[in-house]
Amino acid sequence: MSPDLAAVRSAVEARGLSYRGAFHPAAGEVPGHGDVGTLVLAGFTGTTNWRYFRESPEAKDGAPDPLDRWSLRVVGALADELGAAALFPFRGPPWLPFPDWAQRAEPVHRSPLGMLIHPDWGLWHSWRGALAFRERFDLPPPDLRPRPCDSCVGKPCLSACPVNAFTSSGYDVPACVAHIDSPAGTDCMEEGCRARRACPIGAEHRYAPAQASLSMRAFRAAQKK
Secondary structure, eight states: OOOOHHHHHHHHHHTTOEEEEEEOOOTTOSTTSOOOSEEEEEEEETTTTHHHHHTSHHHHSOOSOHHHHHHHHHHHHHHHHHTOEEEOTTSOSSOOOHHHHHHHHSSOEEOTTSSEEBTTTBTOEEEEEEEEESSOOOOOOOOOOOOGGGGOSSOGGGTOOTTOOEETTEEOHHHHHHHHTSGGGHHHHHHOOHHHHHOOTTGGGOOOHHHHHHHHHHHHHHHHO
16 A cells, blocks of 8 residues: 555654655656656754764764765655665755755745745754655645744844855855854854854754764865865
């Protein structure tokens, strides 16, 4: 018997991931997978999932890309269990359009920093994979909450960066990377991006230092490739 959305959501959460919404893709919207009836996204929200990864073999073996390897194993096992195809945001090029998919699946919006912001989780969340099902599951009505940045007074995220990497013109990635590679960037590397920390939305879900540092190390490594 094919699973329904409730069963899929339960399986996702039992594996230590957060359910990140679902949608019905248009024909050909999922590259290389023909007709997909339902795409279910899974990821991290705040500190909810960190303990599952922290105790994993990947977190302890000292090899590169521990969170990506954990995600490959966990989401891959979910796909096998549920009869779906596993898709990942970190395998490419070509890169799958996870930001576009996320905006179809849940109430996330582009923030002034470029990252997607959620009205509950703020900037403290990520996507670790997706499950592509041929079945077209019944889905709840979409969550249409507005972009929280539109009512944010002062937008402190834009003035918090020590090297002004975030402006109305875009994100100065080289300036950011140069800063976190310097002694002055230790705070950002160990506690998380200072601009991200300045956002008041979902501040109670801010990553603890170990989680924030892993995220920053992964960002820096990606820029060095």
